[in-house]
Amino acid sequence: MNWGHSWVVLGVIVELPFRPGHYYCLPVLFRLYLNKAKANQHRRVYRTRPELAVQMLDTLCSHRKNRRFHAVADSAYGGQSVLNNLPPNCDLTSRLLMDARLYEAPPVRRPGTNGRPRKRGNLLPTPAAMLEGRCRRLSFKIYGRTDTARVAHVEARVHSVPDRPLRVVAVEPLTGGRKPQAFYSTRDEATAEQVIAWYAQRWSIEVAFHDSKQQLGFEEPQGWSRRSVERTAPVAMLLYSLVVLWFARAGHRQYQPLTCPWYTSKADASFADMLGTLRRQTVRQKVLSLALNGPGSRKVKQLLEHTLAIAV
Incomplete structure (x- = not known):
């Protein structure tokens, strides 16, 4: 029988002078995830992986309150539990479901209108439907190669966080053999190219995991105490x-x-x-x-x- 550990890791993505155009993720903060049974066994408060990620973002962002941070995460850390609890000085770029419900901003409430104010505006096409309409054809360099794709983007809000404007980008790759994907960023003024490039930088954390396992024994240590x-x-x-x-x-x-x-x-x-x-x-x-x-x-x-x- 084998026992494994599940770590939530926060790293800083940097571009270093000796290799322009390449990004490295430097891990700086760590949280060990415990399931509910293990958390109860060790008398610790159970927290999901996204909640642990928010904890680390709070630690980092509160350390430099006058600085603006930008987190890049995969879809596991892009849901409402993170999006609703981001530090005030932190943005987020992540993935989105292709069938996600998107909305316009709620209409301006007219004086004398009865009833509760609307939280959401009109329903917008899903990312999948966006690709069925008119799209731009873009070529951009990511992951060390140049890809071509059909791209559509819009400013929208998601159902679970209706008060936060997002830049939503739907991408249909024409090269590389990948499936259509959707991304979003809380930097709603960003271009589609910027959102795609930001998310592509996330791959550097996978490289850091791989190299730490292969060269530094990240997955090999055995310990019997907490x-x-x-x-x-x-x-x-x-x-x-x-x-x-x-x-x-x-x-x-x-x-x-x-x-x-x-x-x-x-x-x-x-x-x-x-x-x-x-x-x-x-x-x-x-x-x-x-x-x-x-x-x-x-x-x-x-x-x-x-x-x-x-x-x-």
């Missing part, structure tokens, strides 16, 4: 953030790509390359600090560095 569990796994992802920041600040100057005749298309350093560069520089400092003198000492140092480069 503190052990809550500390070990987040440390792996914090190390991911530290390694990327080190490489951006200094490591990219020492990076030496390995010569691989069978892999000539690689142009940029992967996280494995960043980690290997850090290891080589660390060992190199240790080797240079050795009191090796006399004939052949230089070759010994070069041999140690070369052996390490092959090993990592």
